Amino acid sequence: MIRLLRPLTRAVTYTRWLHLLVGGLVVLAAASVHGIEDATARDWVVITLLPVPLMAAVALVPAMRRAEGLQARLMLFPGAHAREARSGDPGADGADGEGPGVSVAPSASWRDRGRTAVWLVVRLELGWGLGVASVQLIGYALALLGTTSDAPDDDGLFLPRPASAAWNALLLPLPLLVLSVLVVVAGRLAAAAARGLLGPSPTERLAALEERTEQLLERNRIARELHDSIGHALTVAVVQAGAARAAADADFTDRALEAIEETGRDALEDLERVLRVLREDAEPAHQRPTLAAADRLLESARTVGAEVDAEVSGPVDELPGPVSREGYRMLQEALTNVLRHAGPVPVRVRVAVSGGALTLDVRNALPRQAAPTGRGGSGLRGIRERAVLLGGRASTGPEDGEWRVHAELPLR
Structure with a gap:
């Protein structure tokens, strides 16, 4: 039991959560532009996919890969190594746990730009999904406590709230536990995606190897x-x-x-x-x-x-x-x-x-x-x-x- 709760005691769990939620705000901004009043399921699909072309366009800027790499180092892999952004350091030492494995170099090829675009989309969608789940599960926990005055049909919750009863409070740990699991899993997925998509390219790895050899x-x-x-x-x-x-x-x-x-x-x-x-x-x-x-x-x-x-x-x-x-x-x-x-x-x-x-x-x-x-x-x-x-x-x-x-x- 202690082993299962250990991720909740680590700061990296919450920095990863925050990093993803900030990425999901882009979808929220698109929703505000599109309008969410009486939005249907089809509308939500359009809202979710609306920022994707924008992310792909932003990824064409070489400095965007460096910006995302620095953010990923600080938020997804906090530690002493996260602040080491020396010139020529591709961050290729993440496989053995000694470093984040995330590059802080600008995009040097179209392949780098493509990987950056995919990362931005992954962060966007994963953050949006985690944000929606966070709001729903926290709202459901508050509803179980009876702290909301809205009618069940107007509280915006996707899950049906159980009828008022004294034993509802006993169900309170359930949505919080589900939220904790989602946060930990989403954070690890984001870290793995960052290593794969923002990791050093073969050219950077070769340059780093040559530098170490020198x-x-x-x-x-x-x-x-x-x-x-x-x-x-x-x-x-x-x-x-x-x-x-x-x-x-x-x-x-x-x-x-x-x-x-x-x-x-x-x-x-x-x-x-x-x-x-x-x-x-x-x-x-x-x-x-x-x-x-x-x-x-x-x-x-x-x-x-x-x-x-x-x-x-x-x-x-x-x-x-x-x-x-x-x-x-x-x-x-x-x-x-x-x-x-x-x-x-x-x-x-x-x-x-x-x-x-x-x-x-x-x-x-x-x-x-x-x-x-x-x-x-x-x-x-x-x-x-x-x-x-x-x-x-x-x-x-x-x-x-x-x-x-x-x-x-x-x-x-």
């Missing part, structure tokens, strides 16, 4: 940026500090501290740039480091003690922005991986631009302990992911007694 890709890119930049700085700092402690030489310690300071400053700049991205106040992408600044990475590895044999060929300065920026991060992660797992060992770096592609090749001697056999951690996986996103390919792993990171990125 957001996920941006988050992944930021995560890779932090991993590569901060990871490189921490690796250099750890290796430098360890080497300075082992050397116990004042001059070497000064150089190590200077290298740690410079690397840390670069990492702080990268961190500040990423934080600006998160605050939606990002720098332009062209201000991110590119392969033109590869000397900074190579010098950072040399200060740790690694013997870096670097060879750069081709017009590196003329590389496309995305290729140059991602290539810089891939080289940074490759050098970080060398310092982290092999220490200050000889490293051969080859950067070549030729044949419409950028080739990165980093080789280093494997550490004395057992050679790794897996596909690497998140850093090496990030190298492969960057290469795939640019339409290239990358491989990492042991080869001929060395650890090799090899990547090929097309320039277009």
